[in-house]
Amino acid sequence: MGNPIIQVENLVKSYGNVQAVRGVSFSVEEGEVFGLLGPNGAGKTSTVEILEGLRDLDGGRVSVCGLDPQRDSQSLKHEIGAALQSTSLPDKLRVMEALRLFSSFYKRHRNPEELLKRFGLEEKRNAFYSQLSGGQKQRLALAMALVNDPKMLFFDEPTAGLDPQVRREIYDIIEELKREKKTIVMTTHYIEEAERLCDRVAIVDHGKVVALGTPRELKTRSGGSTRIEVRLAKPEPDGALQKLDGVADARELDGAYVIHSHRPPQTIVAIVKHLEAQGNELVSLEIASPSLEDVFIEMTGRRLRD
């Protein structure tokens, strides 16, 4: 591999008796968008905040931009930009004041006017932070991550709680940053976000990386099979669907049956026939090409949004 800007080896972090991160390892190349995908509480935020120098680690080794976030946190902070989760600004701080204030903290800085324009906040320049909508607050958070023109960006759940349209705006911004060859580490629990934005994804669950690769690699790893999700009038006994034609894997999940098939047409016919013979009925049927969600289900036996 080329030139890792981030290296994480066997990272461990505990809060009291709870082990939030249990031996996470990965590396991030310069210019790459790297995603940590996983449900809430998987240890994504802890991992990212250790990389940012906000939290101390309990075990393992971490290097960011050639620096140790714990020892050299002061110099590291000049090199990185971050949009944190569960953060805020003073209610009575104006948008332009926030950008000016935060850019004053750095040796190197970018013109706040230009950032204001780029993030579509020109009309809001004199608005108080408390007067901004959720989307505007998030755009400001991303703009503020750029005030020092950093090479390395951290976005922790950049679209959490935003409506779909605003979410797409944020995707456009991140894609633009990607074209500028910024290195980005982002966390998310949205599959489509990881698939659309990330060059490589680490799927994280219970403080461990359960799979790592490009979205395409991860999907082929799930067997390249088509996913068929059916809801039935009556429950089927265990293993009955597994025996049908073309079925690679079948399991029950939240009252539905998720079936992976190598030959979808034959499988569907087999399902219908089987149900007829059992006197059962098909309530709904969905067919999808494999997604990262399937990979996640396969690795953890749970849906991502549990």
Add this chain to the structure above:
Amino acid sequence: MRNFATLTRMRIQLTLRNKMFLFFTVLMPFAFFFLYAGVFAKGQPMVVKFFLGPVVALTVMGSFWGLSAALVMFREQGILRRFHVTPVTASDMLASSIVANYILMFPTVLLEFFFARSIFHVTNFGDLLATFILISIGTISFASLGLVVASVTNTMQETQVINQLLWLPLIFLSGATFPLAFLPHVVQNVSLFLPATYLVQGLRRAIFESAPIGDHNILVSLGSLVFWAVLTFFLSAQLFRWEPEVKVPRKAKLLVIATIIPFLLLGFWENKYGDIPAQAQSAFDSLNGPQKTAPPPNSPKEPDSPK
């Protein structure tokens, strides 16, 4: 250093936009001022001058309310976290709180002196240099106390409870509300263990008795408050927490006890060898005229006639 300057400016801007601040930092002190000067002193210049020290001390001590509340709110709302990911340090954050508070508080004190002169005809404000230095050191040390309160409490409710618990003894036992001479002997003894007493009595001595910097009790006041300011600031920097979910460490409570030690020692010393209550008594007696008690040797030569 630049971070400190821009943060200070931000704090001043934000505070001026906050209506609660205007109430506590501007209206409350003036309410005290007119209560003391108009009602207690009945507008007599000599008595107004006597009460000016306590009123200014109340204004100065009030610092710690707003400061602790603002810092805890910043932490609870996750605002401090956002600063933590920048090169801003804990000392930048704390020092800017103190300096912003000082700059905002000073005009209020100046106005109190201005009103004393223009409305109540107080013509002489004692030793201005000693007064100025005491006000400055007092503001910084009580602001640092606010920062310590912010560091050792987890939530806003806790902060407010601790503030109340500190505030009441500070104002009632120090001579800031009832003159020290009024208080029973036992309470006078207790008061010598409180930092507030050294501020209130120091200010009274500088303003009412025109004692200069070199005066023994002014030096005691200044020295103890400077020492305390350094100690509390250092402590608040040690205990500073950026993250809302990080709780107060156990050692914090021990360290807080450490800040009490200097005043414990000073209190014992002053109780045994000092003359602060006696001085307060003679200053108070001088208000009632020389026919009752002989004027203290260092009583001011005032043009205003005493009561």
